[in-house]
Amino acid sequence: MKIRKRTIALLIYFFLLMLPIYWMLNMSFRSNADILGYFALYPKDITFANYMRIFTDKAWYSGYLNSMIYVTINTLISLSLALPAAYAFSRYHFVGDGQIFFWLLTNRMAPAAVFLLPFFQLYSTFGLIDTHIAVALAHCLFNVPLAVWILEGFMSGVPKEIDETAYLDGYSFPRFFIRVFLPLIRSGVGVTAFFCFMFSWVELLIARTLTTTNAKPIAATMTRTVSAGGLDWGLLAAAGVLTIVPGALVIWFVRNHMAKGFALGRV
Amino acid sequence: MDKWENNRAWFLVLPVFFIVAFSAIIPLMTVVNYSVQDIFGPGQRVFVGTEWFEEVLGDKRLHDALWRQFLFSGLVLLIEIPLGVVIALLMPKKGWGASASLVILALPLLIPWNVIGTIWIIFTRPDIGLLGAAINTMGIAFDHTASPIQAWITLMFMEVWHWTPLVALLAYAGLQAIPEAYYQAAKIDGASAWSTFKYIQLPKMRGVLTIAVLLRFMDSFLIYAEPFVLTGGGPGNTTTFLSIYLVKIAVGQFDLGPAAAFSLIYFLIVLLFSWLFYQALQNVGKGDVK
Amino acid sequence: MTLEWMAWTLPTAAFFLTIFCMLVCMTIWQMASPSIPRRGFLPISTTRGDRLFIGLLGSAYIHLAWLGFTDLSIWIAFPIAIVWMIVVMRFG
Known part of the structure; x- marks a missing residue:
């Protein structure tokens, strides 16, 4: 009952x-x-007229492709950099570890509006404006710290004796990390990838600032098309529905990992 | 857990350090530079000292926006954290029900933030929206573009709808980490549901709740896209939060100096409160089961 | 590749150089003699690095409060902030 x-x-x-x-x-x-x-x-x-229009108009569908490309790049960069760093934070004491850990978090705290101009200038200096890699790199600003934070939690859940045994057995660090350690926290990596994907996918301000046409994200396409020719509610709704689809696919594929990952240890 | 003392671990952190510093420190220094100068255009700028800071600190409309922001973030934390924990407690622990719940919960989180605003416009408009029309048929005149109270209520509903799933997901992760043996021990002791929650589940969720509180505080304090799309800061200025006001100054009036000074003060406020939360949650109940 | 857009000024450059030097000194100090967390007048136990952070954040707020509540010169707030830094570093 x-x-x-x-x-x-x-x-x-x-x-x-x-x-x-x-x-x-x-x-x-x-x-x-x-x-x-x-x-x-x-x-x-x-x-299905609304959907047909989005799938046949390049201005619309390229937005989805652009978003997916930079989100994928960002997730890969974030994970590959955050994994060793999170290991360091979970296993070692070193000079300034606590301070660096908190400093990483502070990068989520700056109000974006004014930082957009220097961002734009910085990436133009390196000739990266309107490329996918620029958005992917910029999103690392808040995704890498988050990934480090979450992964550190998962890694601390793995007993240190496992590391010690492996080192005694003659494993080198890279081999131990890839062959022994990663499989242990596989589900945790899945959960982290989900969070990276999510925060990169939903971010609009930075992505819009750093792109003009070739890498313009779908969310920006929506705001511009809407303001141009009155409000077409049906089209707007269809575009909105399609922004959920990639995310929904991702969670569908990682759902078991998520359930397992969440069961794995303190996040 | 005791950690090994080893400064070579720095090499593992270096890549992260550089990639984050590249996007963080250079823009931050530039904004500090902006904040002490009057900038007319490329190459034309005058050093003005702390003038912009004084101007921004004395700005009455900024004070209003700041209190509004505190009220908003406070309400967000008060509603979303307990609600998220309750939902996590209700969720099935295993089986297909657990997977299905996770998928459903994650859906609102995966929608771009301006699309969230769009969804809620479509949902609450009195002529075409389900919620708007439903409230109007009940005989209450509902239009969030005209009434400040209704605009606030709509915003809160949107915010709670959007972000409670994140809290629930994190809290659920914390609950899943509790070994079954703990519950059996509690059962043998005849512990009530409440004391099980208070002495076993809540302490075990401390880590994830730290993440949840911090993320929710930071993101709600910096909220921009959703209220901008839904209400545009109106009616009047009643839903003009700090970041909306900041964009008005930075883009609308193109006052780079004051906007930069404003951003730095804004950043310091978020920094202080995040640090306080971080310290408080790290130290509360230290020495408990861990 | 030009960095003109960063709009450097002498005072801000000096400010960042000071902060940078502080961090370098603290790192060297920490390497030479690692700091042990201790409990001072602050309600939490802190290491040297924590106290530096608290001191800097507090100084920023002292300056802001000075600008917000008084019309006096900012240079009067500066020594107050220095005193605050020393007190936190020594007794915090």
């Missing part, structure tokens, strides 16, 4: 959570005239 009450409460919460997303989905299958014409809880004349 008690279990049932918990499940019902949880289901109600999930229902409320899905409601706004459902509403956007509903809108995306209706034409603009239809939306403004009458109120409907579900689409009566389903149309």
Whole structure:
């Protein structure tokens, strides 16, 4: 009886959570005239016109590709740099370790608006404006510290005796790290990758500032197209739905890792 | 856990240090430089000392925005942290239900922030939105673009809807780390659900809750895209938070100097409070099970 | 590759150089004689590096408060901040 009450409460919460997303989905299958014409809880004349427009117009679909490219690069960079650093923080004491750890976190704290100008200048100095790598590097500013922080938690959950035994068995550090240690925290790496993907995917201000056309993210395409020619609610909703799809695919593939990773140790 | 004393570990941290310093320190120094000068254009600038800081500190509208910001972040923490913990406690511990819950929870987090604003415009508009229309049919005139109170309520709903899943995910991770033996011991002792929570689950969640509180404080204090899209800071200035006001100065009036001074003060405030939270959460209940 | 856009001025350059020197000195000091966390008048136990951070952050706030609440010269706040730094480093 008690279990049932918990499940019902949880289901109600999930229902409320899905409601706004459902509403956007509903809108995306209706034409603009239809939306403004009458109120409907579900689409009566389903149309795919909004989606067709996004998939056939390069200005639209390239936005998705750009976002996916820089998010992937960023996740790879963040993980490969954060793994050794997190190991250092979880296993060793060294000069300034506490201070560096907190300093890394402070990089999430600066208000973006004014930092955008120096950011733009810095990346133009290196000729990186409007490239995917520029956005990927800039997003490292907040993703690398987060990755270090989360991974450090997972690594501290692994007993130090494992390291000691491996070193006694004659493993070198790189071999131990890749062959023994990484498989142990595999699920933790999955969880970290999810967080990196997420924060890079949803960030707009920096991505918009550092790009003009070739690497413009989808979220920026949405804001510009909308302000240009009045509000097309149906198209806007369809574009919004499509921004959820890549993320949804990612969590679908890592869901078991996440469940396991979360069970693995203190994050 | 005792750690090994070894300064060569620095070499493992160096790549991270350089990549973050590249994007962090150079822009930060540039903003400090901006903040003490009057900049007319490329190459044309005058040193003005601390004038911008005085101007910004005396700005009445900034004070208003600051209190609004504290109220907002305070409410966010007060609502989202307990709610997230409760949801994590309700979630199934294993099986397909656990995976499904995780997937559903993660969905709102994966939506770009300006799209969040768009979703909530579509959802709450009185003419085409489900929520807006529903409230209006109940006989309450609802329009968040006209009433400050309703704008705030809508914003809070959006914020709670958007970010509570993050707290829930992290809290869930903390709960999963508790060995089954702890619960069995509690059961044998005849502990109530409340004391199980207070003495076993809550202390074990300290680490993840530190992350949750810090992330939620920083991100809500710096919130920009969602309220900008949803309310544009209005009606009037009632939802103009610090970052929205900052953008008004930096982009709208193109006052680089004051905007830079403003950013630095803003940064110092976030820094101080994050540090306080960090220290408090690190030290609370030290010596507990760990 | 030009760095003109960084808009350097003499005072800010001096400021950053001072901070940089402090960090270098602290690192060398720490290597020479590692600091042990201890408990002073601050409510938490701190290492030397922690106290430097607290001192610097406190100094920033002293200067801001001075600018915000008084019309006097900023140079009066400076020695106050120095005293604060010394007190925190020594007794914190």
